[in-house]
Amino acid sequence: MAIKGVLRPGFAQVRVLDMKEAIIHYRDRIGLTVVSTEADGRVYLKAYDEFDRHSIILRECDEAGIDYMSFKVDNEESLNHYEEQIRKAGFDVTPVEAGEQPGVGRRIHFTAPTGHRFDLYVQMELSNNGPMTNNPDVSQLDPTGMKAIRFDHCLLYGRDLDGTQNLFVDILGFSVSEQVIDDDTGMVIATFLTCSNKAHDLALVRHDEDGKLHHVSFLVEDWSAIRDAADIMTRYDISRDIGPTRHGITRGQTIYFFDPSGNRNEVFAGGYHFYPDNPVRIWQASSVGKAIFYYERELNDRFMTVVT
Amino acid sequence: MEKEKFQISIKGLDEKIICEEDEALLTALEKQGFAKIPVGCRKGGCGICKIKILEGEFKIGKMSIKHVSLAERKMNFSLACKTFPKSDLRLEIFKKNNKVITIRA
Ligand code: FES
Ligand SMILES: [Fe+2]
Numbered sequence: 278m279a280i281k282g283v284l285r286p287g288f289a290q291v292r293v294l295d296m297k298e299a300i301i302h303y304r305d306r307i308g309l310t311v312v313s314t315e316a317d318g319r320v321y322l323k324a325y326d327e328f329d330r331h332s333i334i335l336r337e338c339d340e341a342g343i344d345y346m347s348f349k350v351d352n353e354e355s356l357n358h359y360e361e362q363i364r365k366a367g368f369d370v371t372p373v374e375a376g377e378q379p380g381v382g383r384r385i386h387f388t389a390p391t392g393h394r395f396d397l398y399v400q401m402e403l404s405n406n407g408p409m410t411n412n413p414d415v416s417q418l419d420p421t422g423m424k425a426i427r428f429d430h431c432l433l434y435g436r437d438l439d440g441t442q443n444l445f446v447d448i449l450g451f452s453v454s455e456q457v458i459d460d461d462t463g464m465v466i467a468t469f470l471t472c473s474n475k476a477h478d479l480a481l482v483r484h485d486e487d488g489k490l491h492h493v494s495f496l497v498e499d500w501s502a503i504r505d506a507a508d509i510m511t512r513y514d515i516s517r518d519i520g521p522t523r524h525g526i527t528r529g530q531t532i533y534f535f536d537p538s539g540n541r542n543e544v545f546a547g548g549y550h551f552y553p554d555n556p557v558r559i560w561q562a563s564s565v566g567k568a569i570f571y572y573e574r575e576l577n578d579r580f581m582t583v584v585t
Numbered sequence: 586m587e588k589e590k591f592q593i594s595i596k597g598l599d600e601k602i603i604c605e606e607d608e609a610l611l612t613a614l615e616k617q618g619f620a621k622i623p624v625g626c627r628k629g630g631c632g633i634c635k636i637k638i639l640e641g642e643f644k645i646g647k648m649s650i651k652h653v654s655l656a657e658r659k660m661n662f663s664l665a666c667k668t669f670p671k672s673d674l675r676l677e678i679f680k681k682n683n684k685v686i687t688i689r690a
Pocket of ligand 2: 430492494543
């Protein structure tokens with residue numbers, strides 16, 4: 278099926294405790310470009326291979342975490358359709374005026390059952406630093422730092438995982454690519470959702486507190502790029518969680534690490550291609566170590582407990 | 586100039602840990618293989634390394650207010666990853682470190 282409706286993750290607004298340190302981390306270490314700093318203090322950034330104006334927004338605040346994650350939708354008709362369907366399902370939908378973020382058209386936002394705020398929007402200005410379109414070179418800007426290609430996905434933690442999963446599947450047309458289920462009860466502990474050809478665009482883990490961020494992930498090119506990112510982490514004494522390793526789920530190669538406010542980031546490479554006719558891949562909780570960290574074959578304590 | 590070194594003792598435990606001035610308590614604990622305190626983000630965001638300082642002088646860095654409120658700060662609650670000693674310290678830790686955990690719903 279051609280990709281229609283919800284196209285992809287568009288942007289995430291992340292709360293940081295110290296803007297100066299955050300900019301050094303996201304710009305100089307991860308390799309994003311600062312697009313603008315607005316009057317309200319929010320800083321807009323993008324990765325070198327993204328066409329649109331921005332993909333990460335940093336907001337200084339005395340509490341770390343995520344404000345919202347936004348998905349880009351193909352056209353106004355779809356946006357209206359989703360707005361109506363989300364309302365019908367009993368959720369409040371709040372309109373956000375065009376221009377609330379520079380270069381972004383009208384958005385709608387809703388709070389999912391896991392307590393996370395999500396946005397949908399259609400329009401964002403194109404960047405003049407995006408990928409070239411005429412006899413294009415590999416990049417217009419020289420990639421720097423960890424050479425993040427794009428903002429890729431988020432993993433979010435909250436209680437009513439089934440509720441949020443159903444909203445994304447039934448209303449927004451996402452597919453489930455993989456799940457971790459409890460061996461005895463069949464209860465879903467983690468679910469991996471895709472709206473595209475990627476193994477996941479959004480992942481959810483059941484957790485006893487709502488609205489939590491586990492990580493914001495950036496795509497890098499390959500296993501060598503993961504190694505180079507690891508070198509940068511050591512060189513600049515970045516707080517590393519785990520990796521380089523591989524996920525059993527998605528098969529992506531990965532490092533988890535933390536920004537200077539304690540928000541977890543990931544550099545992610547590879548992962549299989551998903552098609553909507555693929556069966557769901559299931560992991561029993563008793564094999565969860567391999568599912569999450571394929572080489573270690575066990576979870577570290579931090580995976581389930583450390584969130585912002 | 587030599588960095589000043591302080592002795593950190595923990596309620597209920599015999600071991601003493603050395604922490605340099607300008608070194609976060611959590612860094613010192615982690616470096617010296619002290620596995621009893623959980624190590625999370627190391628950046629004041631996740632709250633897992635919460636402690637209470639029972640005795641001694643210290644300063645703190647930026648941390649999420651969600652995990653240590655202003656009222657708690659006055660009562661000497663803090664996060665080990667954002668606490669820097671200015672004297673010998675005695676502290677209390679709250680969460681245990683489980684090296685490996687299994688998910689059970
Ligand atoms: S380790 Fe996360 S707040 Fe200290
Ligand atoms: Fe991820």
